[in-house]
Amino acid sequence: MTEADPRPEGPPAAAPPGFPEVRAVDARAPWRWLAAGWQDLRAAPGPSLFYGVVLAAMGFLLTHSPGKGAVELAFLTGFLIVGPFLLMGLYDVSRRVHRGERVMLGPTLTAWKANVPAIGFYALILALLLAVWIRISIVVVALFFEGAAPGIEALARSALDSPDTLAFAAVYCAAGAGFALLVFATSAVSLPLLLDRPQTDTITAMITSFNAVRKSFGPMLLWAAIVVALTAAGFASFYLGLVVALPLVGHATWHAYRDVVA
Numbered sequence: 001m002t003e004a005d006p007r008p009e010g011p012p013a014a015a016p017p018g019f020p021e022v023r024a025v026d027a028r029a030p031w032r033w034l035a036a037g038w039q040d041l042r043a044a045p046g047p048s049l050f051y052g053v054v055l056a057a058m059g060f061l062l063t064h065s066p067g068k069g070a071v072e073l074a075f076l077t078g079f080l081i082v083g084p085f086l087l088m089g090l091y092d093v094s095r096r097v098h099r100g101e102r103v104m105l106g107p108t109l110t111a112w113k114a115n116v117p118a119i120g121f122y123a124l125i126l127a128l129l130l131a132v133w134i135r136i137s138i139v140v141v142a143l144f145f146e147g148a149a150p151g152i153e154a155l156a157r158s159a160l161d162s163p164d165t166l167a168f169a170a171v172y173c174a175a176g177a178g179f180a181l182l183v184f185a186t187s188a189v190s191l192p193l194l195l196d197r198p199q200t201d202t203i204t205a206m207i208t209s210f211n212a213v214r215k216s217f218g219p220m221l222l223w224a225a226i227v228v229a230l231t232a233a234g235f236a237s238f239y240l241g242l243v244v245a246l247p248l249v250g251h252a253t254w255h256a257y258r259d260v261v262a
Contacts, residue, residue: 019204020193021262022212029216029259030223030252037252040094041244044103047093051250052243055086060239074137077176078130080231083249084187085123088112090250091192091257098258115198122190122202133179140175144168184224185213192257212260223256 041048062075092111096103112119144167189212190205213220227249234242 019211020197020200020208022208022215023260023262025216025219025259027219027222029219029256030226033223033252033255033259034226034248036255037094037248037250040097040251040254041247043097044093047103047105047108048090048247048251049243050105051087051090051093052245052247055246056234056239056242058086059235059242063235073141073172074134076235077137078133080180080228081130081133081183082126083227083231083246084191084253085119085126087246087250087253088119088191088195090247091195091254094251094254095196098254111195115194115200118194118200118202118205119191122194122205125202126187129183133176136175136179137172140168140172143171180224180228184220185210188213188220188223189253189257189261192254193261196257208261216260 059079062079088111089108092108093103096108186206186209188209190202190209193205193208194200194202230245230249231242234240234245
């Protein structure tokens with residue numbers, strides 16, 4: 001480990017039999033993960049920025065789908081749901097940097113082959129969760145708007161003029177926050193764990209992730225807020241910021257896994 005990403009001292013927290021043990025971390029841990037992630041990005045800038053460009057383009061396509069209103073808004077917020085799987089190659093980059101290996105782009109593109117059944121099943125779960133969120137988004141929009149919902153830009157322009165828009169934003173954010181917390185709790189370290197330990201199955205990884213969030217709820221909630229803030233800043237910068245923000249998040253997530261899973 002680097003100085004920017006020290007392991008917590010003391011014994012790991014107890015875990016149910018058959019599950020990896022998790023460690024409690026302090027409130028400074030998310031900042032250590034970011035610092036370590038930045039070091040990984042500097043150590044392998046080519047592969048990291050390649051993923052950044054691809055993911056930024058994917059974010060652009062997801063949020064400029066043929067659907068309007070509710071679907072467009074759902075894809076924008078749902079980008080965070082499928083994000084953990086999209087960052088798979090970046091976890092592998094960090095793993096190779098951590099091992100002192102020379103990082104080549106090619107092998108990281110097929111990192112998912114390390115644990116095909118579990119990673120494939122988890123990808124399916126994320127896809128289903130995205131579909132559920134799209135449906136929830138449509139229902140919430142239908143409660144406030146008749147017919148087709150306005151697009152994201154129209155909502156932003158009317159936010160200060162229409163109380164209904166502000167009420168919609170509050171309800172939508174509340175629904176999204178509850179759904180996002182569930183997804184985050186089961187995905188915070190799941191995919192890095194499945195990549196690093198091929199013998200692990202999907203359910204074990206999800207439960208381990210939930211235990212990690214439960215044992216360090218404050219720091220992990222801060223980490224989730226940082227991820228959302230970095231992603232939002234990337235979108236707000238006309239997608240250009242995503243080229244750096246998403247690789248940074250991916251690398252830092254690997255260090256989060258290394259920090260909290262014993």
